[in-house]
Amino acid sequence: MGQYVTTKKGHTFYIHETPGDRGTVIGSHGLTGNHKQLNYYQEALSDYRFISYDILGRGNSDPAPKDSSIDTHADDLLDLIESLKIEYPILLGYSMGAYISAIAASRLGGIKALILLDGAGEADEATRKLVLPSLDRLKKTFTSPDDYAQEAKKLYTTLGVDWGPHMEEVVRYEIKEDGGAWRNKSDPDTIARDFESFYTFQPEDVLAHIHCPVFLLTATGGLGDKGPLFKEEGYDRIKQVAGNIRTAVTPANHYELVFNWQPEIIGQLESFLSQKEVKS
Template sequence: MGQYVTTKKGRTFYIYETPGNRGTVIGSHGLTGNHKQLHYYQEALSDYRFISYDILGRGNSDPAPEDSSIDTHADDLLDLIDTLKIEHPILLGYSMGAYISAIAANRLDRTKALILLDGAGEADEATRKLVLPSLGRLKKTFTSPDHYAQEAEKLYTGLGVDWGPHMEEVVRYEIKEAGGAWRNKSDPDTIARDFESFYTFQPEDVLAQIHCPVFLLTATGSLGDKGPLFKEEGYALTKKAASNIRTAVTSSNHYELVFNRQPEIIRQLESFLSQKEVKA
């Protein structure tokens, strides 16, 4: 069920919640995404109460503040957890959401488990060269939702994403009408600023203070002929710093990881969540 939630600190988020009785997962999406990016994980982990949400500046949540960063978004996540009275959350983050979830877990001792889906490592210049050119699409205007969806289909299918009704729903949710034209709901400057904050992340400081079980999945699939978004060696400090970590690798690329069904990854997540430290 989708609804708006205004937190104790006065921020309004759009959240999508599905019921379950094995604990509460709260999922944070990627840089230019929204809650629908986590659809397949929310669908598959149906035994859990699963809450996905639009990070500030995305989807139908409030705009992000002018100083937004992975750090402020982590505080927002903690504010949302406090408002929803989630006692022992399982934090799941994809891409930027992984950075946010890791910082939040560092600040919240009662985190039950942390799931990092291709994020919370060290971004390098190759990451910047992959991401920044792609943000130009946020500044473009389109004549109709159909026009936007057609352009998005070309982009995503070129990245190996299976196009179908779910992807149509994802891309149509992320746009709005403005002055007779259609454009992405996200402000390009906010997105660029949030991306640059990836480079402030210190995995050896953040992960060393996280004592709950951690699951780290890295995606090695290439984005076209440009390699993966995050290099495997960029996760070395994350793996070294975390005291209780399970790692896995997928040959899917960064976008296939969330926009295509991933039954093997789901099996690994279920195995991780079934270990006694998480179940306790």
């Protein structure tokens, strides 16, 4: 069920909630995504109350502030948790959402578990070269939603994403009409600023304050003819600092990870969530 929630700090978020009785999972999406990016994981973890939401500046949530960063988005997540009166949440983050979830987990006691899906890695210059050119599409205008969807289809299928009704729904949700043309709902400057904040992330300052079980998934698949978004060695510092961590690797690339159905990864997540210290 989708609904708008206004938090104690006065921010309005669009959230999508599905019921379950095994605890509450809160999913944070990637840099240019929205709550629909986590659709497959929300469906798969149907035993859990699962809340996905549009991060500020994305989808149907409020615009992001002028100083937004992974840090401010982490505070927003804590604000949302407090406003919804959620106790002992499981935080699941993909890409940028992994940085956000990790920072939030370091600032809030009583986190049951932390799941990092190919995110919170050490971004390098190769990451910048992969991400920044892809943000140009946020500046474009289109004559119709169909035109936008066609360009998105070309982009995503090149990256190995299976195109179907789900992807149509994802890309059409992320656009709006503006002066007779259609464009992405997100402000390009906000997205670029949030991306640059990846480089401020210090695993030693964050993971040292996280005491719950952590699941880290690394996606090693290349993006087109390029390498992965985050190199495997970019996760070394997290692995060294985290005290209670389970790691896994998938040959899927960063986008296939969320936009294609991933039964093996779902199985690994279910195994992680079933371990005694997460269930208790």
